Amino acid sequence: MRRSIIKVESLLLVFVGLVGLLFILQGSKDREETENQPVLTPRVTLEPAERKKLEWVSHCKRNSSAESIEGFSKLPAHIQNFLRYRHCRSFPKILNAPKKCGGKSASNEVFLLLAIKSSPGNYERRAIIRQTWGEEHQYNGANVKRIFLSGTSTNEKEDKHLRQLLKIESETYGDILQWDFHDTFFNLTLKQFLFHQWLEGYCPGANFIFNGDDDVFVNTFNVVTYLRGLKADNHLFVGQLIANVGPIRESGSKYYVPVQVTSSNSYPMYCGGGGILMSRYTAHAIYNQSFEIPLFPIDDVYLGMCLAKAGLVPASHMGMRTVGVRVPSIKLDSFNPCYYRELLMVHRFVPYQMLVMWKAIQDPHLDCGQKLSLYIDK
Structure with missing residues (x-):
């Protein structure tokens, strides 16, 4: 009886093994057939120029209605692009420095934040600033922090290497903010807007902010001494004051702003964008007003527009x-x-x-x- 049971069990095991082997063989055949079949993907054909534009706006949709503006076709290409993508304000961060100010809640311990606009290729300028006026330490007891603001290169081949460079700098110094938009003159306002957005999210308590270019010289000791007698929760916006000027209508100028961008012939008072000092209070006010004002191609004028809307006035300082x-x-x-x-x-x-x-x-x-x-x- 026992021998019969063993024989039946042996037959069952053989049967199960054969079924399993057939299943495996069939599965391999199905996979092979699937792998050999062509994969169907949507066919999207873009002209080279259009491909470049899609990359430039970082997935932001082009506003084709701008092309119906009178005289649009005669405008320089960079101004046409500005009008098409003026509404685009959301761009992903490639590099961030979330702990630059010690976290949001501890950021009020930062007395002065140096926010320096720097194109990706300006490595030598950043290196010297780190060694000189941008060095992070205590200046007469004041905690000073540094951050560089950058976009991407317009040269696709160069951009690949510059992204690697900025990544190395970020890993070494932790002082790079880079967004996925082209770092051009007309995009400086976008850079300014995105910096204020970052400031609100990561360093809202910083008492004072120096906002300037990477080719300026700052006497950080004098700046700290000047700010010591001021309150961060009061309005402060000082630099070299510019008043009673308006848009340059000469198409050959770097600062050319046609009537298609603004019909106004005057600018509000503003300070030259090479270097500006502002308080925490004013930085927040600018950020709040910036959502109500369309981006403008000249960044320092745009800051003046935000101040005017907030009912604030810029001031001159002879030391700047x-x-x-x-x-x-x-x-x-x-x-x-x-x-x-x-x-x-x-x-x-x-x-x-x-x-x-x-x-x-x-x-x-x-x-x-x-x-x-x-x-x-x-």
Whole structure:
């Protein structure tokens, strides 16, 4: 009886094994047939120029109605693109620095945040700023932090390598904010808007913000001393004041703004974008108003528009020179550190000048003798 049971079990095992083998063989055949079949994908044909435009707006839809504006076809290509994509404000971050200010709740411990606009390829400028006026430490007891604001290169081949460069910088210094939009002159306003958005999310408590270019020289010690007597929750927006000007209508100018962009012939008062100091209160006000104002191609003018809408007024500071300084005589050296020792910010410096001047103004043996007069360049 026991031998019969064993024989039946053996037959069942053989049967189950054969069924399993057939199942495996059939499955392999099905997979092979599936893999050999062509994969059907939607056919989307884009002209090379259109492909580039889609990449430029980072998936933001083109506003074709802008092309019906009178005179649109005669405008330069960069202004046409600005009008087509003016409404685009949402671009993904490629690189972020979420802990730059120690977290949202601890950000009020940052006395001064240096927010520096820098194109991807300007590595040497960023490197010198890190060694000089942008060094992160305590300046007379004030906690100073640094962040660089960047987009992407318009050159596709170059962009691949520059993204790698910025990634290395980010991993090494933790001071890069990069968004997926082309870093061009007309996109500086977009960069400004996205920075204020980042500020609200990651560093809303920073007491004061210096917002400037990567070719300026800042005397960080003087800036901290000046800000010490001010309150972060009061309005502050100072720089080199510009008033009673309007759009440049000459098409050959870098600052050309046609009537298709704005019909107004005047700008509100604003400060030159090379370097501006603002308080926490004012930075929040600008951000809140920016949602109500369409992007404008000139970034410093756009900030003036936001201030005007908020009922705030920009102010001038003689220590902030966005057009450089000039000396009383051609016989004098305009690079003499005695001209810069008392200033807050000067535009424009090449990298080696930043390093030389930073060392010079801190030299305890610097003898300026009779006080030198400074003049704003006209």
